[in-house]
Amino acid sequence: MINDVEINWLYAPATRPEFQPRQRPVNLIWLAGFRFFEVGDTLTLTSRPGDAALSPALFTVATNNNLFGAQVGAKFDWRFLPTVRFDVVPKFMIAGNAITDTTALATAAGTPAVFPGGEPVRVHSQLGVFSWLGSVDTGLAWDVTEHWTLSLGYRVVGVGNIAQADGQWPVVIATPAAISGIAAGSSTIVHGGFAGFEARY
Numbered sequence: 001m002i003n004d005v006e007i008n009w010l011y012a013p014a015t016r017p018e019f020q021p022r023q024r025p026v027n028l029i030w031l032a033g034f035r036f037f038e039v040g041d042t043l044t045l046t047s048r049p050g051d052a053a054l055s056p057a058l059f060t061v062a063t064n065n066n067l068f069g070a071q072v073g074a075k076f077d078w079r080f081l082p083t084v085r086f087d088v089v090p091k092f093m094i095a096g097n098a099i100t101d102t103t104a105l106a107t108a109a110g111t112p113a114v115f116p117g118g119e120p121v122r123v124h125s126q127l128g129v130f131s132w133l134g135s136v137d138t139g140l141a142w143d144v145t146e147h148w149t150l151s152l153g154y155r156v157v158g159v160g161n162i163a164q165a166d167g168q169w170p171v172v173i174a175t176p177a178a179i180s181g182i183a184a185g186s187s188t189i190v191h192g193g194f195a196g197f198e199a200r201y
Contacts, residue, residue: 001040001064002190004157006071008033018200019146020077029075035093037133037157039188040064043165046108057113061169062102063182065162067131069095083144087153089137097131099163100124103170103179119176127182131161139194149198160187 008031012020020027042062073091080086105113105121112120139153164186170179 001038003038004036006033006035008071008073010075020079022079022082022143025079027077027079029077031073031075031091033071035067035069035071035091035095035133037067037093037095037159038065039067039159039162039190041165043169057105057107059105059173060103061165063163063165063168064100065131065159066098067093067095067133067159067162068098069093071133077141083142085141085143087137087139087141087151091133091135093133095131095133097129097162097184099127099129099182099184101127101163101168101182103168105173115175121173121179123176123180125180125182127163127184129161129184131159131184133160134158137194141198147200149200150196151198152193152195154191154193156189156191158187158189162186162188164188 010018011030012027015021020029040063042060045059047057047059071091071093073089076088078086102122102124104123107113112122114120135155135157137153137155139151141149141151143149161184163182163184167183167186172178
């Protein structure tokens with residue numbers, strides 16, 4: 001699961017950032033703003049009939065990272081045709097990260113398993129850490145008019161010091177303490193294509 005929301009202030013040294021001069025082939029814009037980035041994953045183990053007393057059983061570990069903080073970056077434009085530009089947008093953020101983890105064991109029918117003391121095998125943990133995020137967008141922008149632009153590109157996002165489900169997998173499940181707590185320190189890279197439009201006024 002990935003969610004990404006950001007609000008940026010743009011500054012162009014020579015002119016208004018939303019209307020870059022077409023007579024200049026190369027333009028640079030600085031940016032600074034706020035970003036929220038959410039990344040989560042779930043890891044589930046399904047036992048086969050005959051493997052355990054609860055068989056078939058489902059053991060699930062679900063982690064969620066909520067990164068929020070200030071970011072800085074830049075936007076480089078190369079206008080190689082009168083209305084077509086090549087864009088590169090690098091950004092970097094040091095973020096607060098509110099991490100949650102839910103670990104649970106249940107039968108395939110959804111009935112929670114219990115520890116010997118009677119507590120359900122379901123523990124919800126929380127942890128706050130500092131994480132980092134870096135992203136780079138590359139793409140083509142077509143200025144259909146002075147006010148409208150269509151774009152197509154590829155985005156790579158790297159996130160560090162986060163918690164992932166495989167890093168929380170316990171060795172034994174004997175007490176609530178065995179599945180409580182969160183281990184951060186993982187990192188991941190998310191990438192893919194994007195398409196969009198921009199309106200300027």
